[in-house]
Amino acid sequence: MASSTCPADLAAMFGANTTDAAGAATFICNKLSDTTFAVDSTYLLFSAYLVFSMQLGFAMLCAGSVRAKNTMNIMLTNVLDAAAGGLFYYLFGFAFAFGTPSNGFIGRHNFGLKDIPTTNFDYSYFLYQWAFAIAAAGITSGSIAERTQFVAYLIYSAFLTGFVYPVVSHWFWSVDGWASATNYDSLLFGSGVIDFAGSGVVHMVGGIAGLWGALIEGPRIGRFDQSGRSVALKGHSASLVVLGTFLLWFGWYGFNPGSFTKILAPYESGNYYGQWSAVGRTAVTTTLAGCTAALTTLFGKRILSGHWNVTDVCNGLLGGFAAITAGCSVVEPWAAVICGFVAACVLTGCNYLAVKFKYDDPLEAAQLHGGCGAWGIIFTALFAKEKYVNEVYAIPGKTSRPYGLFMGGGGKLLAAHIIQILVIFAFVSATMGPLFWGLHKLKLLRISPEDETAGMDMTRHGGFAYVYHDEDDQKAFPMRKIEPALSA
Template identity: 75%
Template sequence: MASPLTCSAVDLTPLLGLAANATAAADYICSRFTAADDQFTNTAYAINNTYLLFSAYLVFAMQLGFAMLCAGSVRAKNTMNIMLTNVLDAAAGGISYYIFGFAFAFGVPSNGFIGKHNFGLKSIPSEVYDYSFFLYQWAFAIAAAGITSGSIAERTQFVAYLIYSSFLTGFVYPIVSHWVWSTDGWASASRTSGSLLFGSGAIDFAGSGVVHMVGGIAGLWGALIEGPRLGRFDRSGRSVALRGHSGSLVVLGTFLLWFGWYGFNPGSFITISKSYNTSDTFYGQWSAVGRTAVTTTLAGCTAGLTTLFSKRLLVGHWNVTDVCNGLLGGLAAITSGCAVVEPWAAIVCGFVAAWVLIGFNKLAEKLKYDDPLEAAQLHGGCGSWGLLFTGLFAEKQYVHEVYGLGRPYGLFMGGGGKLFAAQIIQILVIIGWVSATMGPLFYALKKLKLLRVSKEDEMAGMDMTRHGGFAYVYHDEDTSSHPPPGFMMRRIEPSGASPAPNNDSTTNVV
C-alpha cells in the first residue's frame, strides 16, 4: 500500500502569505488532504478484502471439485458415502477451525510453535486480520481434510471421518500453517520476530507442504493402518484394478479443482493493491498475481501432457484418469513456488511432477498400498517435489519482492543453498509432525473398531448398508416413460460376436 498523503498546516501557512485567514486556510486545505487520504486508504482496504473474499470463494469451490473427483474415482456402490464425507469435511472443519484452528495458526502474539489468541474469532476484525482472512484460511484447511478422505475411501466408517476431519483441521494442520505462514512461525519466511531459518525461512507460498503434504501424509497413514480394499490384490499379491465408475465425474472434478487453484495460488498474496516502488508504474503486486496464475497454468498443463504420453508408452493406451491425476500433481507441485519462479521454470516443475507421481504409483503397487485416489502419492509426493523445486528455482527478484531484500533464493539461480536447506527441513518436520499425530489417531480408531467397516458392508457397498440406498437408483412412476412391449435392452457384445439369444422378458440394464 502506498505511503499516506501528509499535510502540515504549520508548513503550509507561510506559503499562503500574510493574509489574516492564512492559518485557517492552511487548516482547511490539510483537512481536505486528510479526508482524501482516508478515502484512498479505505478504498485500498476494500479492494484487498474483496480480492481475498473472491479468492476464498474460488478455493471453497474446490470442495465441489474434490467431491466430483472422489465420486468418479470410487465404485458406484460407494458414491453417496464419499460425497457425504466431502460435505462433512467442510462442515466439521468449519466449526473446529473457527473455535481452535484459526487461533492456533494465526493468533498473535504467539511463540514459534503455536498461536495463542483469537479463539472463536475474538478481537476480529483488527488491524492485522479481517473476517475475509479467516474465510480464506478455512477454505485451505478443509482442502487438506478433503485430500485425506480420498486415501481412505470405500472402506472407512463414517464416525472416523468426523473424528479425523475435526482433529486435522482444528489442530494438526493449523500448527503447520503457523510454522510456515504466521509472522511468528519458526520456519516462516515472513517472520518478523527472531531469526530466520538459515537466514531464509521456508518458502511455501500457497501450500505444497502446508496443505498438500499434510493431507497426503495423513492419508498415507490412514490407508496403511486400514489396509487395502477387499479385492485390490489377489491371493498371489498381484494388483487388481478397482476402477472408478465415472470418468466424466473425474474430468469435471479436475476442471473444478483447476479453476479453484486460481484462488489457491494467486490469492495467497492476500492483497493486490500494492506497488513495488519501481520505475515501471504499471508493475506491482497485480503483475505478480498474474504471473502466479501463469506459472500455475503452465505447470498443470505440462504435467498433464507428460503423463499422457508417458502412460501411453508404459501401458499402451491413452487414459483420461491418469492425465487428470498428472495435471493435479503438477498443480500441487507448483503451489509452493508459484509466486517466485519464472514461467519457464514452471514447465520444468510440471514435467518432473508427472514422473514423481508415476514413480510413487509404481512403488505403491509394489508395496501393496491402496489409495483409491492416489492422494498420498499425488499430494504428498508432488508436494514434496514442489518444496524442493522452490529451493532450486526461486528467482532473486521475485523472492525480494515478496519476502524482502537480501533473502537467499534458488540454488540453481545462484542464490546458494540456504533456501534449499530450509525447504528440506520443512519436508522433514511435516512428515514427522503429521506422522506423530495422525498415525496414532488412526491406530487408536482401529483398536476401538471405529475405523474400518465390516467385510460384509464393504462388499455390499456403503451406500446401501450405511446411507440408505445407492446414488444411482431411479424409480419411474410415469408409465409413459416405460419402454414399449417387446422392447429389450441388450448387453453390448465384443465386435464380431453375435448377441446371445435372450428369451427372458426381464429388461437387462447395461
C-alpha cells in the same frame, strides 16, 4: 489508516490559496486508504470463494474415482469435511495457526474469532484460511475411501482441521512461526521457508495423513489377488473425474494467486509493475505447471500401458498444480514447465511404489499430494528467482535474501526446505498415525467385510446414488436395504 506522510505531502501540493489544505489532504488520504482496504478485502474474499469451490471439485473427483456403490458415502464425507472443519477451525484452528503474538510452535489468541478484526487481519482472512484447512481434510478422505466408517471421518476431520493443520500452518505462515519466511526477527538460515500457497502446509499434510490412514486400514477387498498381483478397481465415472478436475483447476486460481491476500500493493509507486503483476505471473506459472504435467502423463502412460487414459491425465494435471503451489509466486514461467514435467514423473514413480508395496489409495492422494507436494518444496528451493523473492518476501531494511540454488542463491533456502519436509512428515505421522491406529484398535476405523462388499451406500446411507444396472453386481447383491453388520 492513512499513511502518516500522506496528508502532509498532499497538503503541500494545494498551495497557499487553499482554505483548509491540511483538512482536505487528510480527507483524501483517508478515502484512498479506505479504498485500498476495500479492494484488497474484496480480492481476498473472491479468492476464498474460488478456493471453497474446490470442495465441489474434490467431491466430484472422489465420486467419479470410487465405485458406484460408494458414491453417496464419499460425497457426504466431502460435505462434512467442510462443515466439521468450519466449526473446529473457528473454535480452535485459526487461533492455533495465526493467533499472534505467540511462540514459534502454536498460536494462542483469537479463539472463536475473539477480538477480530485486528490490525493484522479481518474476517475475510479467516474465511480464506478455513477454505485451505478443509482442502487438506478433503485430500485425506480420498486415501481412505470405500472402506472407512463414517464416525472415523468425523473424528479425523475435526482433529486435522482443528489442530494438526493449524500447527503446521503456524510454523510456516504465521509471523511468529519458527520457520516462517515472514518471521523477520528469527529467520531459519536467514531465509525461512518459502511455501507460498502450501505444497507442504496443505498438500503434504493431507497426503501424509491419508498415507497413514490407508496403511493402517489396509487395501480394499479385491485390490490385490491371492498371488499379490494388482487388480484395478476402477472408478465408476470418468465424466465426474473430469468435471472435478476442471473445478479444481478453476479453484486453484484462488489457491495460488489469492495467497498474496492483497493486490493493490505497488512495488514502485506510479509504475505499471506491481503486486498485481505478480498475481498474474502466479496464475501463469500455475497454469503452465499443470498443463505440462498433464501432457507428460498422457504420453508417459501411453508408452507404459498403450492407452490414452483420461483419469491418469487428470491426476497428472493435479500433481503439477500441487507441486507448483509452493513456488508459484517466485519462479519464472519456464521453470514452471520443469516443475510440471518432474511432478508427473514423481507421481508415476510413487504409483509404481504403491503397487509394489501393496498400498491402496483410490484417488492416489498420498502419492499425488504428498509426493508431488514434497517435490514442489525442493523445486522452489532450486528455482526461486532473486528479484521475485525480494519483492514478494521483502524484509524491511534489507535489500536481499537467500533464493534458489540453481539461480545462484546458495544452499540456505534448500536447507530450510529439506527441514520443512522432514518436520511435516514427522509431525503429521506423530499425530495422525496414532489417531488412526487408536480408531483401528477401537474398531471404529474400517467397516466390516460384508458392508464393504455390498457397498456403503446401501448399508450405511439407505440406498444407491443411482438407479443401478450393473448385471453382475445385481446378481451378487440384490437391490434391497442391508442393515449394518453388528461387528462394525
